[in-house]
Amino acid sequence: MADSARVPAPPAGGATVLPDAPAATLAATIAATIAADFTVEPDPARPFTRIWLDTFDRRLVRRGLTLTYTSIRRGHWLVLTDPDGTMTEAAAPDLGWPALLDALPDGPLRDRLAPLVGVRALLPLAEGRGRRWDLRVLDENDKTVVRLHAEGPVRLVGGGGELPAGVGLVPVRGYRVEAARVRGRLEHAGLLADPAGRAAAGYPPVAGADPVVGYRPDLPATAGVAGMLESFLGEVEHNVDGTVDDIDTEFLHDLRVAVRRSRSVVKLVGDVLPARLVARAATELRWLGDLTTPTRDLDVYLLDLPAATAELAAARPEDLDAFAGYLGRLRAAERRKLVRGLGSARLARFRRDYRAGLTAAREAALADGGSTTLLLGGLAADRVTRAYRRMVRLGDRITAGSPAEDLHTLRKRGKELRYLLELFAPLFDSVTLGDAVRELKALQDCLGRFQDGEVQQAAIQQFATDMVASGQAHAPTLLAMGELAAQRHRVQQEARAQFEQRYQRFVRPRVRRQFGRLTEVGAG
Amino acid sequence: MKVYATYNIKGGVGKTSAAVNLAYLAAQGGARTLLWDLDPQGAATYLFRVRARVKGGGRALVRGSRGIDGAIKGTDFDGLDLMPADFTYRNLDLDLDATNRPTRQLDRLLAPLADEYDVVFLDCPPSVSLVSENVLHAADVVVVPLIPATLSVRTFDQLIEFVAGLPGRRPRVFAFWSMVDRRKRGHRELLDRLPRERAEVSEVSVPALAVVEQMANHRAPVAVYAPRSPAAQAYQRLWAELASGPDRP
Known part of the structure; x- marks a missing residue:
């Protein structure tokens, strides 16, 4: 130097x-x-x-x-x-x-x-x-x-x-x-x-990140719920371009989360909104959810494939190449349908009318000046209490011999409770909320592994049947796919074995008290 | 992670020059590269301007009280790190002998680095010892610099025999000519004959030139200060041949 x-x-x-x-x-x-x-x-x-x-x-x-x-x-x-x-x-x-x-x-x-x-x-x-x-x-x-x-x-x-x-x-x-x-x-x-x-x-700001209204317990419930749905509509719209351009799989995932949250709000607290608005939203959001499901499911299979391949016991990793190729082709076909749907006049009309309806409902409720009987805090306390009780009623009936369907239903109710907790989070004490969500999440993870295991086993069997019918599968691929199905079966069985313990934790007195305290604060 | 060891039972045959230049070329080619200077004389460490000291010495490494990770130093060259020499490596045989698996300790020490490096070079001291047995177990390829002389070939035969007698997996042996003086008839004859007779011997020859000796003055690989010299080009050919060759025999 x-x-x-x-x-x-x-x-x-x-x-x-x-x-x-x-x-x-x-x-x-x-x-x-x-x-x-x-x-x-x-x-x-x-x-x-x-x-x-x-x-x-x-x-x-x-x-x-x-x-x-x-x-x-x-x-x-x-x-x-x-x-x-x-x-x-x-x-x-x-x-x-x-x-x-x-x-x-x-x-x-x-x-x-x-x-x-x-x-x-x-x-x-x-x-x-x-x-x-x-x-x-x-x-x-x-x-x-x-x-x-x-x-x-x-x-x-x-x-x-x-x-x-x-x-x-x-x-x-x-x-x-x-x-x-x-x-x-x-x-x-x-x-x-x-x-x-x-x-x-x-950097350009992250659009859709700010809530439409500030959530307070004394906010008219209609204004609060309409504001939530407007925020979720913003999230949906915000993720459309990235989904259409296929930049990464999270755009579609986030879009679906916003749709699912919207559907839960419509179902669980939609009664504070105009009935016609809610009825149309329920139909169109279901359509939007169904439109996005096949591509997302295929995304999940493709994202999980490397980890599943690494766990193969008898088969070789390359045995799954044909399966990955098949999933990729299927995804491309499903994505074409998805892109058409996201660019459709139906969605454009719904977005326009839905936003206008929500904004009108919110503004009317705010203009009402508090004469509305139901406030957001009361609504939150009432619905969280109901959702928790509903979950416990269902869960208490589940025994070792209960069919898988009962666990799936419990998971759905758990998701609704989780969404309610997230929606109304600004109204709750953050420490109590954090504890409650942690307990719920542990149970939901267990139920999720159980259900995903079952759904994915069935899907792998269907994929194998379709691949054989269309001449796209050789014996090594099918054997390797059999191993994948067995992996999912094992995951499901493990989750089933853990369920009772997880559930008992979720309904123990301490957690019940946490949910009780949570709803007291929310009602405040 | 592919492990190369520059090794010869004889000393002064160009092992360190080969290790330094090949490691540099590997890093230049985009491979995340580590050179471990196992020779207590620390010539490679000196060439990279790093202090020849490892906290706790060889004993701490072998006993597992300190990991190799904390002792590695970045060199002045992108993608090339150095595990420095330490004078206590002169006692490494004794330290290794005190362990449960005295011939597999290098393997154990290198294992945690597998995700971090694509290529590791081990610059070994000349001898037949527990250290060299460790090196031969850990290496995928043993790179042997050969001086074109009858005695040198005899030592190479001893090495081949030693490797063949190793239990378990054995490294590929790859020899090249080092310190070649084409004015000498004996050198020319061996250069011509041996690669035809021995599959392990490459035709690449690194000439005995002052530019190689000047590494100690420049404290850098030849390709840095004399990139067009015949020596730099020979190392490039050598690396190209090594990198494209099989991992194991």
């Missing part, structure tokens, strides 16, 4: 300006700041383009993380920046966005992103251009112990303005102490900023 390339420490009282201000000025200032312990070796400044990435629901930025994709020279780099400005870098191939996590190179950065991003696609949220000076911080052996990126101002594409200059720090493995020392010096001098994270504040 040529000594002549080093950034010299500036003379006392003034900064040495390198011939590429302002990044050069920044580099010289950095060198001066850490000169007592380290030397700094800069590479020439280079232009770069940067894309800021996050999921549609901002899973990274909500945790204070920023992910960027920077193209500099002929290379591409993914950089994950922590809230404290520490960066994790990974060289990346030339990628197009949006992209799923599978497209990213293997390594620590992808491993960190995996539990956060899950199956969501990474979307480009902002793009900027600037110049960067890479600096290596060397110890007394001329070993690189820290890497720094000094960046000049970054111009955001599309009139997004300009981000100020800043310095980012990339630690080198095994040199934690040195990184901490450099960080301390730079922070003390006010130099360390997070050049990658700066754009996060400028």
